[in-house]
Amino acid sequence: MNDSSSRKKLRLSTIMSRKRKGQKIVALTAYDYSMARMLDEAAVDLLLVGDSAAMVVHGHENTLPITMETMLDHTAAVSRGCKYAFIVADMPFMSYQASHEQAITNAGRFIKDAGAEAVKIEGGLEVVDTARAIVRAGIPVMAHIGLSFQRIHEQSGAKVQGRKDAGQTYLLESALALEEAGAFSIILELIQDDVATEITKKLQIPTIGIGAGNACDGQILVTNDILGMYDRMQPKFVRRYANLGETIVKAAKDFGADVRSGSYPDDSETFSAK
Numbered sequence: 001m002n003d004s005s006s007r008k009k010l011r012l013s014t015i016m017s018r019k020r021k022g023q024k025i026v027a028l029t030a031y032d033y034s035m036a037r038m039l040d041e042a043a044v045d046l047l048l049v050g051d052s053a054a055m056v057v058h059g060h061e062n063t064l065p066i067t068m069e070t071m072l073d074h075t076a077a078v079s080r081g082c083k084y085a086f087i088v089a090d091m092p093f094m095s096y097q098a099s100h101e102q103a104i105t106n107a108g109r110f111i112k113d114a115g116a117e118a119v120k121i122e123g124g125l126e127v128v129d130t131a132r133a134i135v136r137a138g139i140p141v142m143a144h145i146g147l148s149f150q151r152i153h154e155q156s157g158a159k160v161q162g163r164k165d166a167g168q169t170y171l172l173e174s175a176l177a178l179e180e181a182g183a184f185s186i187i188l189e190l191i192q193d194d195v196a197t198e199i200t201k202k203l204q205i206p207t208i209g210i211g212a213g214n215a216c217d218g219q220i221l222v223t224n225d226i227l228g229m230y231d232r233m234q235p236k237f238v239r240r241y242a243n244l245g246e247t248i249v250k251a252a253k254d255f256g257a258d259v260r261s262g263s264y265p266d267d268s269e270t271f272s273a274k
């Protein structure tokens, strides 16, 4: 893989300065070493080790079952594969809600044991104090409002958030409070574009949208979605850039045909006595 010596490791300050400079932040999810290397090669700015791994890697219906240990393993693999991108680890459901002490301890494990540079927590006004506690421990926090899979039961499914006035006020107040608590950036998921635009204008920190329109300071998508490797859900905001699902099925079929016909392995793929 190419290694361009002019490229610099992206730090927190670079991510934050993008908003001021009007440069969009490009973010994708990553869960393993090989994919992290490829996304890093593609100059993605920020890799989120998302708890979406629960769905797209482990086959769960939502993100609730994934554990700290599994997320730590994914994060360590991504950090081994990534030289340039800024790495954010998603704190799984119930790894930060019980107490500030639990939140700081678990956030610290992502930084200390797994090589993450920041953590992400989901929720609005109700997680502001938790965000503040983690930030005070010296760990950068990315906030995440709007659709929250960790609150899927409370939100009654995956729906656009803040359709009504009260919901819009709650989103705006949450975003402002999370910024005040020290979050360095905020994900806006499945939010009407006018609401996302207003939040983006009112905040100093960058907003990163997923299904939140074009005005956000950056965009994030789930990598398996854009590569056509996960078809259990196909949200309208996902743009598909490849059809790797079909490519993989075809490659595996071709291998099967070669094995069955006896054409694999041939002499060039075999160690002989000569």
Ligand code: KIV
Pocket (backbone or CB within 6 Å): 029, 048, 049, 050, 051, 052, 053, 090, 144, 187, 189, 210, 220, 222
């Ligand atoms: O877990 C995840 O992949 C996420 C993104 C959808 C932002 O939180």
